[in-house]
Structure formats: C-alpha cells, structure tokens
Amino acid sequence: MSAIVITGAGSGLGRALALQYSKDYNEIILIGRNHERLQQTKDILQQTRELEVSTYTVNIQNQNEVESLCTSLFTKHDAAALINNAGVGHFGPVTSLSADEISEMLDTNVKGTILLSQAFIKEFQKKGKGKILNIISTAGLRGKVNESVYVASKFAVRGFTESLAKELGGTAITIAGAYMGGMDTPFWDNNDHIKDKSRLKSPEVIAEKIYRLDDGRAEIIVE
Template sequence: MKSIIITGAGSGLGKELALSFGLKGYHIILTGRTMQKLKSVEEQIVANNGHADSFLVDITNRSAIQEFMNEANSKFDLFGLINNAGIGHFGPFEQLTIKEIEEMMLTNVFGTINMSQTFLSSKKNKSEGLIMNIISTAGLKGKAKEAGYCASKFAVRGLTESMQKEYENSGIQIKAVYMGGMDTPFWDQNDHIQDKSRLRSPEEIATIILANMDQETIIIESKGK
C-alpha cells in the first residue's frame, strides 16, 4: 500500500487531507507535534477502514526528520509527501520580532525544504511519487501586516516552482496549493482575521484540492474574492 506523509496532520487542513486521502486507499503517515491529536485522526481513518500511523516529528530539526524518514522508509512504501505544517505571525512590519520571523522561516521554509529533500533521498521508487506544498495565497501577493509571513510563503513558492521544473520529466509530481485563509485554529492565537465568515472550512478546501489533483498549481481564493 502506498503511503503519504502529511505534516501538521493533527488538525485543520492537514487533518482533512489525511481523512480524504485515507478514503482514497492510501496509507497515511500522520506527523505533527501533539500525539493526542494525531492519534485522534488516526482513529478516524481506521474507523473508515483506512490505514494510518502517527509520528511526532519536529520539521525544524533535520536530524529528527532523517531519523523519522529512515524508520518510515523501512516500514512503508513511501509515495507522497504533503507539506502542510506552517505558522504565522502578523502585525505591522516594524513590530515583528526577529524571533517571530525566524520561527516562520524555520517552519514554513526550512521545514518544507528539509522534509522534501529527505523524502526524495529516502524514496526507493523514483519512477513515481508526489510532493504537495500547501503555500497560501500569501505566496502570490503581498499583504498588509503579513510581511514576514508573505516572505516565507514567497520563498516556498520559488522552491516549489523550481522543483516543478526540475522534476517535470520524472515520475515525481510536484504540486502547489495556494489557498486563502481557512476557519481553523491557526487564527486562534491572533486577531489578524476578525471576520471569519468569508473563510472556507478546511473540509471545503480539502475537497477542492482532491477534485483538482490533475493540476500542477491549485489556487483557491477566499469566498467573495
């Protein structure tokens, strides 16, 4: 059974993608920072007659990623990777702290780089595969009070577009997903989005992604855009 690794799989879009791909017959490798959340998703997948395993993985720690990937590669048939985990700090540019900017770069940029490189190096079958980067429309255009976040997402956009060119003649599919804000716990730690009525649910975003898997680039704007 082909396995798909999903980062940030304990909640939000990561959870919904895990449930959706699980129904498609893939074995889902759930990764994140909270085992309780991952196990809850794992139980839901199994309850739907699917297959899943959970791992605590710090995507900012390359050695931890390598250790995880070695174990996953020895146990499963690695097919895909969905780089979904991300963090955001928002507010006036001058008030962003260096720590906040570094956190976004470490998770959003280097997390994606570390996971992708290690995954590709670990794959036994290079004739097929999938890497999907969940980027956000913040990687398509600058936004007020999102300078650091946009900078990290523009970096992931450049990485993804370059990977698409590098692997276009291989069996490895590289897909980019740019979606507007979602109504998830992502916004619970800040007041950047006060009216969530225009935000799509993670379930809706996951459904749109699955329906457009034939596309290399999937752009999903917020409602009303």
Template sequence: MKTILITGAGSGLGAELAKQWANEGNHIVLVGRTKQKLEGVQRSIKNGSSSIYTCDISDSKQVAELMEALEKNETVVDLLVNNAGVGAFGALEEIPIEDIHQVLDTNVKGTIFLTQALLKTLKKGGGRVMNIISTAGLKGKNHESVYVASKYAVRGFTESLWKELEDTNASATAVYMGGMDTPFWSDTDHVKDSSRLKSPSEKAKQIIHLDEGQKEIFIDR
C-alpha cells in the same frame, strides 16, 4: 492505494486531507509535533489506514530520525504533502524575532528538509510533492510580511522543483488558496471573524477534487 505523508496532520487542513484521502482507501502517514493531536485524527479515520510519527520538521535531526523510522517500517511514500505552517502577523517592527525564526524555520526550512529527505524515494517510485502555499505566495499583504515572505520562498522552491524534476518520474504541485476557519488564527486579531472563511473540510474536498497531478491548483483566490 497510495501512501500519503502529511505534515501538520494534527489539525486543520492536514487533518481533513488525511481523513478524506484515507476514505478513498489510502494509507496516511500522519506527521506533527503533538502525538495527542495525531492520535485524535487517527481515531477519526474510519476507512483506509494510518500511522503516526511525531516530528518537528524545522529540526533536520528529527527529520532524519523520521526517515529512519519510515525505512524501518518499510513505508514507501508516494505523495508528500508539505502542509505544516505557522504565521506571524502585524506591523513588521512589532513582530518578535523569535516569531520570524519560527515562521521561516517551519514554513521554509521544514518544507525543504522533508522534500530533500524523501526526494530520492519519490523519484524512484514516480511520486509527487504537494506544497500548500496559499495566496500569500502570490501577492504581498498588509501586516503579513514575514508570512508572505515564507510562502514566496516555498513558491520559488516549488517552481525550481519543476525544473529539477523534469527528466525524472517525480513531480511537484503548488496549491494556492485563501484563508480557512482554523485555530491558525487563534493567537492573532489579524482576521476579525475567521468563521466567515471556509472550513478545512471544504478546502480539503476542493483540493482532492481538483487534484489531477497538475503543477498548480488555485482555490478561492
């Protein structure tokens, strides 16, 4: 049994990864900003076990408080899944400044904050970091400049982790995949018909099936 911490676990891919990994008998640490959503995912977990922690990962103080709570509950994380992410789409000159901050703070800083906070534990236990990057970290896309920039940053961060972790027991995995049919697209018309995309359940199944601890996982590019 592994203890797997998943950010953005209240919906979408994070929720599906939680359910499926829990079904294999693992303990899932559900992390997100909304307690009600996390509780809903927890109720849907039939096998394995789970715990809930509310945290805005873009806030370093909240991340520190999360680490204190995990230590208090003697929770040792084996796999950190940096899944939480937000998007901002449209022509660059039309994207509000506050949206740019939110994307970079959540997608980039949040990933770095959580990884930094848990890295000592992961090194000690031979654990792993899995960063959900998406194909936006592989190539530029029209009207996705800010989102793509954030994912390129996480890609660079992950590849640098490979170097930093070479002589340790810990490792890092980058996951690149196409879009999903999730509420991620609810506030934008960037994707005209998200129902044509694969479901989070399908994507989660693919990730878990292909995950053998390798450096990179490519899905539906």
C-alpha cells in the same frame, strides 16, 4: 501498501486533507508535534474507513528529527506521496515581529518544507517515482498588509516548488503547489489578525477542492 505522509495533520487543513486523500491510499502517516491531536485525527480516519494509520511526533524545523523520521518512514512504510502542510503565521506591522516569530515562520514554513522534500526526493529517486504537494496560500501569490514575513515565507515555498517542478521535469516525481485563501482553523487562534474567523471557508471544503483539482497540474488555486 502505498502510503501518503501529511505534515501538520493534527488539526485544520492537514486533518481535512488526510480524510480526502485516504480515498486513494490504504495507509496514512500523520506528522506533527502534538501526539494527542495526531491521535484524534487517527481516530477520525479509522471511524471513516478501514485504514492503516501511523503517527509520528516530529518538529519539522529540526534536521535531525526530519532525517530520523525519513529513515523510519522508508524502512517501515511504502511512502509514495508527501503533503507539506505544516505551517505557522505571525501577523502585524513588520516592526512588531520578534526575532523568534520570524525564525518560527521561516524555519517551519520554508526550512521544514525544504528538509522534508529533500529527504523524500532522495528516496523517490531510488523508487523512480513519487509525489509532493506543497500547501502554500494566496500569501504565496501576492503581498498583504501586516503579513509581510508570512508572505515572504510562502513566496519562498512557491519559488522552491516551481524550481523543483522544473528540476524534476521529465521524471515520474511530481511536485505541485496549492494556493488557498483564509480558512477557519486553529491557525488564527493565537493572533487577532482575523477578527471573525467564522466568516472564512472551512478546511473541509478547501481540502475537497484541492483533492478534486489535484490531477497532475503544477498549481492548484482555490480562492
């Protein structure tokens, strides 16, 4: 049974992607730090179609947690694809950001994505195939006022993704990046950077577009 692994699957875009990609995989593996939210996604998925769904609570910033996750994933499941979706943002003038906020963005968005990709690529190389989709943002395409460090983290993921696409070119391991604009998700709950998030697109609409455009292209742009 072939499985897809999705990080940040307890809310927002990750949950919506889990629903879309469950059309193509008979097992879905949900990753995040909050068990209850992952369980809610699991319940929604299993109400939608007959599926094997597993949840793992992991902080992707932590290398030991990522490594033991990957050992379990590749021992217990046939993990064929990874969506690196988990991410955080802190916004405001660069002078207002605390060291903890900067670290959280870089350690989650950049280091977490790198650690998971590295561990999965090692396993995919043994199998001879695999697929990685990195959820980036239009913040990975251009600079934005009061988003400097978040944008820096997303440019980093874009550079990582483009480089891996070249490094893995000619193999059956594919890697793509998805670039989307603002979505109405809990991402904005702890800051006032977006005044009226109800004007943003829904994660369900964006997830459906990503899924539809995910046809082997290296860049999925949904603006």
